[in-house]
Amino acid sequence: MALGEFSLIDRYFKRLASPASMPGMVGVGDDAAILPISPGHKLVVCKDVLVEGRHFFSDVAPDALGHKSLAVNLSDLAAMGAKPIGCLLGLGVPTINETWLASFAAGLGALADRYRCPLIGGDTVASEQGIFISVTALGTLHEKQPGLLRSAAEVGDDIWVSGPLGVPDIALRILLGTLADPQNRLPGLRVGLERPEPRVALGQQLLGVANAAIDISDGLTQDLGHVLQASGVGAVIDLEQLPVDQRLAVFDPSVVRDAVLYGGDVYELCFTVPAQYRPRVIAVGESLGLELFRIGKVRRQPGLFAQTDGSLTELKPKGFDHFARSAR
Amino acid sequence: MALGEFSLIDRYFKRLASPASMPGMVGVGDDAAILPISPGHKLVVCKDVLVEGRHFFSDVAPDALGHKSLAVNLSDLAAMGAKPIGCLLGLGVPTINETWLASFAAGLGALADRYRCPLIGGDTVASEQGIFISVTALGTLHEKQPGLLRSAAEVGDDIWVSGPLGVPDIALRILLGTLADPQNRLPGLRVGLERPEPRVALGQQLLGVANAAIDISDGLTQDLGHVLQASGVGAVIDLEQLPVDQRLAVFDPSVVRDAVLYGGDVYELCFTVPAQYRPRVIAVGESLGLELFRIGKVRRQPGLFAQTDGSLTELKPKGFDHFARSAR
Numbered sequence: 001m002a003l004g005e006f007s008l009i010d011r012y013f014k015r016l017a018s019p020a021s022m023p024g025m026v027g028v029g030d031d032a033a034i035l036p037i038s039p040g041h042k043l044v045v046c047k048d049v050l051v052e053g054r055h056f057f058s059d060v061a062p063d064a065l066g067h068k069s070l071a072v073n074l075s076d077l078a079a080m081g082a083k084p085i086g087c088l089l090g091l092g093v094p095t096i097n098e099t100w101l102a103s104f105a106a107g108l109g110a111l112a113d114r115y116r117c118p119l120i121g122g123d124t125v126a127s128e129q130g131i132f133i134s135v136t137a138l139g140t141l142h143e144k145q146p147g148l149l150r151s152a153a154e155v156g157d158d159i160w161v162s163g164p165l166g167v168p169d170i171a172l173r174i175l176l177g178t179l180a181d182p183q184n185r186l187p188g189l190r191v192g193l194e195r196p197e198p199r200v201a202l203g204q205q206l207l208g209v210a211n212a213a214i215d216i217s218d219g220l221t222q223d224l225g226h227v228l229q230a231s232g233v234g235a236v237i238d239l240e241q242l243p244v245d246q247r248l249a250v251f252d253p254s255v256v257r258d259a260v261l262y263g264g265d266v267y268e269l270c271f272t273v274p275a276q277y278r279p280r281v282i283a284v285g286e287s288l289g290l291e292l293f294r295i296g297k298v299r300r301q302p303g304l305f306a307q308t309d310g311s312l313t314e315l316k317p318k319g320f321d322h323f324a325r326s327a328r
Numbered sequence: 329m330a331l332g333e334f335s336l337i338d339r340y341f342k343r344l345a346s347p348a349s350m351p352g353m354v355g356v357g358d359d360a361a362i363l364p365i366s367p368g369h370k371l372v373v374c375k376d377v378l379v380e381g382r383h384f385f386s387d388v389a390p391d392a393l394g395h396k397s398l399a400v401n402l403s404d405l406a407a408m409g410a411k412p413i414g415c416l417l418g419l420g421v422p423t424i425n426e427t428w429l430a431s432f433a434a435g436l437g438a439l440a441d442r443y444r445c446p447l448i449g450g451d452t453v454a455s456e457q458g459i460f461i462s463v464t465a466l467g468t469l470h471e472k473q474p475g476l477l478r479s480a481a482e483v484g485d486d487i488w489v490s491g492p493l494g495v496p497d498i499a500l501r502i503l504l505g506t507l508a509d510p511q512n513r514l515p516g517l518r519v520g521l522e523r524p525e526p527r528v529a530l531g532q533q534l535l536g537v538a539n540a541a542i543d544i545s546d547g548l549t550q551d552l553g554h555v556l557q558a559s560g561v562g563a564v565i566d567l568e569q570l571p572v573d574q575r576l577a578v579f580d581p582s583v584v585r586d587a588v589l590y591g592g593d594v595y596e597l598c599f600t601v602p603a604q605y606r607p608r609v610i611a612v613g614e615s616l617g618l619e620l621f622r623i624g625k626v627r628r629q630p631g632l633f634a635q636t637d638g639s640l641t642e643l644k645p646k647g648f649d650h651f652a653r654s655a656r
Contacts, residue, residue: 012429012430012432012433013433013447013450013452032449033414033416033448033449035413035448035466037365037366037369037413037468038365038366038368038369038468039366039368040366040367041365041366043371043466045414045416045448045464046416046449047416047418047449047450048418048451049418049419049462050453051420051453051455051456053456054453054455054456085363085365086361086363086373088374088375088464089341089375090375090376090377090418090464091377092377092379092460101340102340105341120361120363120373121360121361121373121374122341122375123375123376123377123462124341125378125379125382126379126382127382127460128379128382128457128458129456129457129458130456132420132455132460134375134377134418134462136373136416136418136464138363138371138373140365140366
């Protein structure tokens with residue numbers, strides 16, 4: 001039986017998070033949960049777990065791993081438009097390797113400093129088998145701000161992404177040995193896989209501009225699919241408009257297209273914005289020095305379709321599934 | 329090299345949680361961290377990780393495991409005097425066993441309902457090797473309330489514990505096969521090990537009464553030692569006053585004494601209270617139907633000493649250490 005993590009959470013744990021138990025809460029299933037903690041403020045919390053051999057290679061540079069452990073959680077906060085306030089670290093390690101720990105802490109700490117998201121607690125335990133990392137990140141939203149919910153996309157919205165896609169998946173394929181790298185592009189590309197930059201400032205600046213947002217951790221098709229499903233809408237994206245990292249031009253175009261449509265671990269934001277706010281999105285991008293790409297449009301008819309040469313093809317998710325995918 | 333979890337956190341991660349990075353924060357090292365999140369409220373957060381083969385047996389009843397995963401975190405909130413508001417679950421499982429997951433979720437959910445601490449998010453991943461569980465619990469404190477800090481014990485305070493000690497350690501020894509159980513006491517005793525009851529209401533009622541508090545997760549000697557060290561004080565406890573579960577009377581008294589002084593996994597609170605508040609502590613205990621035990625006194629001279637028959641013996645920690653102890 002191969003259930004994905006979404007089905008798992010849905011089936012066994014979602015009912016534990018009933019709206020009745022916490023009025024005003026937006027529960028399990030979005031990038032992060034929102035709690036109306038006090039007048040004036042809402043708390044935003046998320047938790048992502050990384051496991052050795054599944055989410056990272058055993059020989060990954062420990063400072064990159066420390067960076068990524070926090071980055072994937074900051075990305076979830078960004079996808080809600082939240083301002084980070086702190087994080088907690090759960091860490092299981094088989095042995096105490098001081099060099100490794102110091103480097104891991106340095107990588108996590110540098111990102112925590114940059115986004116003012118200090119480590120405020122945690123638990124470190126022995127794990128006989130392998131390394132696992134469970135980071136919880138906390139952020140805040142003003143009480144009048146609904147946040148960038150997955151369920152808030154509206155018919156007619158433009159669909160945007162915050163940067164080029166495809167690099168992490170191509171880097172992963174090279175590292176797994178399933179894609180040749182004759183021009184030795186890996187050293188540049190693996191930075192995209194191992195040191196994603198969470199779009200923290202962008203998320204906050206999209207408040208009041210964007211309707212819905214999600215981070216592309218599981219692949220554009222799967223993640224945009226979550227937004228469409230939660231919002232009860234459909235979409236058409238224009239394959240010609242999808243931003244592709246130009247360093248990928250040396251690889252087989254069909255492999256690159258798959259990486260762009262289905263490849264996970266990207267941590268760019270995908271967001272939907274009413275068409276009349278197009279100039280505001282462009283202004284936000286310019287203020288942050290970030291090129292933003294308009295890739296499609298939300299429509300009433302359900303399903304996610306790709307448009308190319310005037311014809312439409314339905315895109316079915318084949319993104320990242322922690323239980324279906326072979327270990328890395 | 330055998331560093332304990334405390335040294336690990338201290339050495340590599342504590343400096344990441346500098347007060348400068350979060351004014352008003354009480355950082356890594358207490359049962360939970362306190363953040364001044366908004367006018368009127370402080371947020372209290374904690375995270376405890378449980379690993380198969382180390383913190384629980386592989387064949388533990390899954391509903392008991394779900395209960396305990398949340399209970400140990402609610403206990404940390406209780407030790408701060410915080411009111412629970414929600415929790416997040418990070419779960420790694422090797423395979424998808426629907427019966428196991430449903431039972432685990434039921435155990436966690438029942439405790440979450442009882443303490444109004446709904447599951448608000450999480451991440452479930454495949455873990456090739458074994459089960460690990462990382463729960464984060466969130467609570468609140470009123471802004472005028474400092475919380476029950478480890479560092480707040482005062483010279484002259486009485487030292488109290490919230491219930492009998494020793495049961496979980498004796499149950500563990502029987503389960504490990506290192507202690508004989510001729511009268512088959514295990515069925516009753518293992519409930520104490522596997523289904524600890526967090527002292528959530530007690531913690532909140534001790535606000536304004538107690539100075540310092542901690543939960544006895546790592547053993548009375550070690551945990552009270554943390555309070556004394558953080559507060560820059562010492563203490564004398566009266567061995568005759570230590571509450572021992574009467575079901576332990578059938579075991580060797582020296583084994584029981586060790587279990588009471590050093591055995592972890594108890595999740596009773598140990599707290600210090602100015603002597604003039606003694607009647608208030610008794611009233612709190614009566615209002616909750618909980619027998620509270622006064623076991624000693626805080627004094628200026630450093631170190632933790634046990635008094636018996638008029639002589640003093642220094643107690644050195646040999647409590648739970650996740651890296652020194654053999655796997656369960």
